[in-house]
Amino acid sequence: MKRPILILGAALAFSGCATTPDEPGKVVAEDRFTQLVVPGRTTRAELLAAFGPTKAIVFDSGYETWLYEANAGGGRHTELVLLLDRAGIVQKMRRRPPYPTDPER
Amino acid sequence: MRRLGGFLLAFICAAVPAISSAQQAGPSAEPKPQTVTVTSTRDPVDKSYRKMIRGMERFEREHALAPQAQLRFHLLPRTPGVNMRGITLRVLGDHIAVPVQVADDNTFVLPRNEQALREDAAVVANRKTTSMTWRAQVITPGLPPGTRRLGDLRLECLVGMEAGLVSNSSPLFGWISDALTTPEQVCNSPKGNFLFFNERPIFSVILQAGQRSEILPFKMLYAGGEQSRDMLPFCDCQVLLDRTYYAPIWDRSWPDDTLVSFEYMDDPPASAELRP
Numbered sequence: 537m538k539r540p541i542l543i544l545g546a547a548l549a550f551s552g553c554a555t556t557p558d559e560p561g562k563v564v565a566e567d568r569f570t571q572l573v574v575p576g577r578t579t580r581a582e583l584l585a586a587f588g589p590t591k592a593i594v595f596d597s598g599y600e601t602w603l604y605e606a607n608a609g610g611g612r613h614t615e616l617v618l619l620l621d622r623a624g625i626v627q628k629m630r631r632r633p634p635y636p637t638d639p640e641r
Numbered sequence: 642m643r644r645l646g647g648f649l650l651a652f653i654c655a656a657v658p659a660i661s662s663a664q665q666a667g668p669s670a671e672p673k674p675q676t677v678t679v680t681s682t683r684d685p686v687d688k689s690y691r692k693m694i695r696g697m698e699r700f701e702r703e704h705a706l707a708p709q710a711q712l713r714f715h716l717l718p719r720t721p722g723v724n725m726r727g728i729t730l731r732v733l734g735d736h737i738a739v740p741v742q743v744a745d746d747n748t749f750v751l752p753r754n755e756q757a758l759r760e761d762a763a764v765v766a767n768r769k770t771t772s773m774t775w776r777a778q779v780i781t782p783g784l785p786p787g788t789r790r791l792g793d794l795r796l797e798c799l800v801g802m803e804a805g806l807v808s809n810s811s812p813l814f815g816w817i818s819d820a821l822t823t824p825e826q827v828c829n830s831p832k833g834n835f836l837f838f839n840e841r842p843i844f845s846v847i848l849q850a851g852q853r854s855e856i857l858p859f860k861m862l863y864a865g866g867e868q869s870r871d872m873l874p875f876c877d878c879q880v881l882l883d884r885t886y887y888a889p890i891w892d893r894s895w896p897d898d899t900l901v902s903f904e905y906m907d908d909p910p911a912s913a914e915l916r917p
Contacts, residue, residue: 595883
């Protein structure tokens with residue numbers, strides 16, 4: 537009986553493929569973030585020490601994407617996204633500003 | 642969601658007595674053996690030929706979304722380790738088998754066959770069906786390299802849902818999804834969660850329509866970033882998670898000619914990526 541319940545539970549949890557509420561990234565000070573994080577040099581340990589853990593996705597390739605956020609005023613946030621390689625070193629960074637069409641939290 | 646819960650309750654209430662009565666039937670109720678002719682075996686989750694033809698008909702009806710594009714279907718890996726080379730496909734009915742030519746990029750055009758339609762044929766690959774997922778492929782020719790067009794993606798969603806291509810989970814899960822999600826519900830809603838797959842692992846997705854340009858939020862990449870290791874096998878993004886994105890196909894403020902471009906994980910880093 538456990539298996540059907542598990543499958544039904546999974547069916548409830550997924551409509552297309554995902555339904556859990558958005559889990560925002562940890563809010564940081566953008567100026568400090570851009571000063572401290574350097575692609576090709578900053579490590580996972582340094583990120584954790586400076587900003588703490590945040591929303592992260594680990595892929596089969598061993599790469600990870602991490603999401604931090606910065607307050608942009610008016611209940612909106614700037615996204616600060618990092619790509620970490622298999623060795624845990626930041627390889628890429630990008631910034632997504634809030635747009636007028638973004639919903640407020 | 643409340644509607645889904647009610648539906649499931651009704652399903653359980655309807656199904657349990659049927660199972661129970663089947664288990665309780667004694668020898669006197671045993672049905673007489675029947676002889677049937679089985680010329681081929683079908684996996685219960687093979688793709689329905691009728692549904693795929695309905696998807697092709699949907700493409701014709703909605704062709705205005707991508708007037709210059711042709712329709713192909715695309716096979717993609719669904720489980721770890723599946724060999725995606727040398728795939729062969731057949732349309733398999735009770736008394737008919739029609740070979741389907743699969744291109745090197747694992748795309749194909751489905752031929753129309755009236756007998757296969759009458760026999761409610763299945764589209765069967767020489768792979769375990771659950772090892773792959775399927776999508777419609779609608780590509781307007783002449784786009785800038787590496788870009789997609791939002792109208793093409795809108796049509797891919799409608800055709801893919803109409804054709805029953807998404808292979809999200811177990812047969813039971815798939816059955817519930819089919820019962821509750823019409824193409825319109827999925828493709829015209831921000832909660833439709835129709836997944837698109839890129840050829841390479843993506844780091845950023847950018848929309849461009851005239852002077853308007855926006856980067857997709859993080860929650861629209863990697864299946865929303867909500868898949869735990871335990872739940873990932875239920876998603877047909879299981880081995881393609883880093884190539885997966887949602888596109889705002891439901892948002893009509895973005896015209897069909899909106900261009901979707903990508904920054905990839907393996908692109909060389911720009912000199913000042915973070916600076917605004």
